[in-house]
Amino acid sequence: MFKELSWVRLSVVRIGLLAFLRKFRSAPDQEMRILLLGLDNAGKTTILKKLASEDITHITPTQGFNIKSVHSEGFKLNVWDIGGQRKIRPYWKNYFDKTDVLIYVVDSSDRKRFEETGEEFAELLQEEKLACVPVLVYANKQDLMNAAPASDIAQGLLLHKLRDRMWHIQACSAVRGEGIQEGMEWACRTAKKKK
Amino acid sequence: MGLGGPMPMPGGPRKAPGLGPTGPKGPKPGGAGEGLGPLNDGIPRPCCIGIGAEDGRGPGAFVASPSSVPISPGAEMYLQLGLAIVSFVLLITIYLRLRLHSVKKRLLRVTTKLCELQRICYETSAGAERSLRIEGCLRASKQPSLQRLVRELDRLAKEYKFGEHVIHLAVTAILNAKNISSDAHSPFVSGISQSVRQIWGYRQLFNRLDDIRQTQYDCNNTQHEAQLTNLWNALVPTESLPGRHGKHWSYIGFQGEDPASDFRGMGLLGLYNLQYLSHECGEEAQKLLLHSHHPSYGYSFAIMGINMTDLCLQLLRDGTARTHFFNENSSIPTEQDFHHFYACVFIQFDSFWIDSKPDSIMNFSDIRTRFEMQLRRQLQDPKAHLVLEHR
Numbered sequence: 001m002f003k004e005l006s007w008v009r010l011s012v013v014r015i016g017l018l019a020f021l022r023k024f025r026s027a028p029d030q031e032m033r034i035l036l037l038g039l040d041n042a043g044k045t046t047i048l049k050k051l052a053s054e055d056i057t058h059i060t061p062t063q064g065f066n067i068k069s070v071h072s073e074g075f076k077l078n079v080w081d082i083g084g085q086r087k088i089r090p091y092w093k094n095y096f097d098k099t100d101v102l103i104y105v106v107d108s109s110d111r112k113r114f115e116e117t118g119e120e121f122a123e124l125l126q127e128e129k130l131a132c133v134p135v136l137v138y139a140n141k142q143d144l145m146n147a148a149p150a151s152d153i154a155q156g157l158l159l160h161k162l163r164d165r166m167w168h169i170q171a172c173s174a175v176r177g178e179g180i181q182e183g184m185e186w187a188c189r190t191a192k193k194k195k
Numbered sequence: 196m197g198l199g200g201p202m203p204m205p206g207g208p209r210k211a212p213g214l215g216p217t218g219p220k221g222p223k224p225g226g227a228g229e230g231l232g233p234l235n236d237g238i239p240r241p242c243c244i245g246i247g248a249e250d251g252r253g254p255g256a257f258v259a260s261p262s263s264v265p266i267s268p269g270a271e272m273y274l275q276l277g278l279a280i281v282s283f284v285l286l287i288t289i290y291l292r293l294r295l296h297s298v299k300k301r302l303l304r305v306t307t308k309l310c311e312l313q314r315i316c317y318e319t320s321a322g323a324e325r326s327l328r329i330e331g332c333l334r335a336s337k338q339p340s341l342q343r344l345v346r347e348l349d350r351l352a353k354e355y356k357f358g359e360h361v362i363h364l365a366v367t368a369i370l371n372a373k374n375i376s377s378d379a380h381s382p383f384v385s386g387i388s389q390s391v392r393q394i395w396g397y398r399q400l401f402n403r404l405d406d407i408r409q410t411q412y413d414c415n416n417t418q419h420e421a422q423l424t425n426l427w428n429a430l431v432p433t434e435s436l437p438g439r440h441g442k443h444w445s446y447i448g449f450q451g452e453d454p455a456s457d458f459r460g461m462g463l464l465g466l467y468n469l470q471y472l473s474h475e476c477g478e479e480a481q482k483l484l485l486h487s488h489h490p491s492y493g494y495s496f497a498i499m500g501i502n503m504t505d506l507c508l509q510l511l512r513d514g515t516a517r518t519h520f521f522n523e524n525s526s527i528p529t530e531q532d533f534h535h536f537y538a539c540v541f542i543q544f545d546s547f548w549i550d551s552k553p554d555s556i557m558n559f560s561d562i563r564t565r566f567e568m569q570l571r572r573q574l575q576d577p578k579a580h581l582v583l584e585h586r
Contacts, residue, residue: 039451041450041456058460059459059460060461060465060501061498061501063494063498063499063556064556083556084450085498086445086451087445087556088556091555091556091557
């Protein structure tokens with residue numbers, strides 16, 4: 001009798017444990033494809049590495065692209081960081097397919113190239129494959145003295161005139177890790193709503 | 196991130212097929228997990244639990260699999276006992292193996308009257324083969340005086356105080372610790388001196404290089420600016436630098452109009468490496484620059500070079516490059532030796548890149564990964580020694 005009882009108990013424990021393990025297994029993260037674009041030296045790779053909690057002191061200019069998968073808020077974020085050098089910007093379009101959120105990174109301290117970054121951004125918005133894709137703008141390098149505030153950058157990029165998609169601008173400093181998480185929260189929230 | 200609530204699940208209901216309360220279905224043959232029907236015949240089976248199929252569709256599925264037959268409690272006890280015995284035997288074996296090494300060492304010490312360091316020195320040839328084993332032996336030593344010595348040498352290498360006078364003191368300390376007479380074993384003394392010189396010279400070099408790397412390129416520093424101009428002049432001797440800023444920088448492979456932002460995490464070390472390559476290996480540098488302008492397999496020379504700095508420093512940091520440096524020369528390695536190593540690696544990468552016939556620069560990460568694997572394999576050979584060679 002006692003033996004049988006202990007068996008029942010054992011199997012209850014097992015079932016409980018299995019169900020518990022299964023609960024973890026049964027929630028495979030929803031995948032999200034994120035595209036990180038911007039001019040060279042905007043800080044895309046630093047943001048990518050920060051998201052993956054990796055060391056950011058050995059970064060070199062990106063030739064081609066980097067990709068990392070990060071788990072966050074029940075999402076599996078597949079983040080594509082494509083080099084921003086003028087020479088490789090023509091390849092950006094090869095990565096537009098099935099993008100859930102576009103992240104555009106601006107070096108807020110590089111005032112000389114605001115016009116150039118604005119032009120590239122406007123061109124991206126014209127892309128058919130990126131139509132209606134929510135866009136998050138990181139106004140990066142806010143830790144630098146001469147950084148323009150996010151509101152100026154929003155104005156420069158004509159964000160307020162956007163009607164066909166959701167957008168958000170986030171002031172951040174990738175090296176200090178400030179503002180990155182807030183931006184990603186918006187991205188996840190928006191993608192969730194869309195799906 | 197503050198997003199709460201249950202996750203919406205794509206792909207419809209999350210129940211495994213074949214699990215409904217629809218009465219017994221015989222297990223289908225071959226349908227692992229998915230098709231195996233439940234045992235709905237009303238007989239409780241306490242142990243008939245298998246984990247659902249690994250297809251990601253079967254959470255919550257309590258599937259009976261042929262392998263999970265009910266085991267009686269007695270059998271399970273024996274099973275656990277068996278497992279315990281096996282792991283115990285395994286542990287004993289591992290312990291004995293470890294002991295065997297020290298027993299062997301002691302035996303050899305008695306029979307040959309030589310300690311392990313001496314035996315290594317006498318049975319290996321100078322270079323990486325010897326110094327790598329000496330380093331392993333010194334770092335694994337349980338003798339407190341040797342442990343102290345290793346710590347002290349590491350500290351001196353960190354403070355750039357490692358030099359010939361330190362080597363002499365270190366060797367004396369080793370001779371004392373091991374009770375070796377320097378007169379009777381003069382070949383050992385010169386052998387161990389060279390190994391100590393190489394081991395801690397290498398560490399000191401890495402520390403110095405990492406310091407240079409951490410020094411950022413500064414546009415307001417006239418010395419840095421002069422070095423940048425130097426780089427241009429060495430690479431493009433026929434044309435004087437048109438200006439500090441401008442599109443001309445992309446000719447030698449910088450990204451934008453101001454190279455200053457391209458050194459990034461490699462700091463001045465990236466610049467010094469490129470400078471050495473273009474000055475000391477001018478002919479090779481010109482070939483690389485020419486290749487970088489190839490219509491199909493072209494790349495950006497300067498930023499590729501900065502990337503190679505990163506690779507070389509990584510190889511130094513994790514000790515993979517020791518074989519090359521220990522075989523390169525017997526003196527304390529210098530920055531020049533590192534630049535030379537860099538030039539060899541860059542030239543080798545250039546050949547690898549062209550041989551890979553990339554579609555575009557977008558293949559870079561993949562090709563670089565493969566190149567790094569090949570280079571690491573090459574450097575694992577104790578006889579590894581990179582040389583400048585170019586087609």
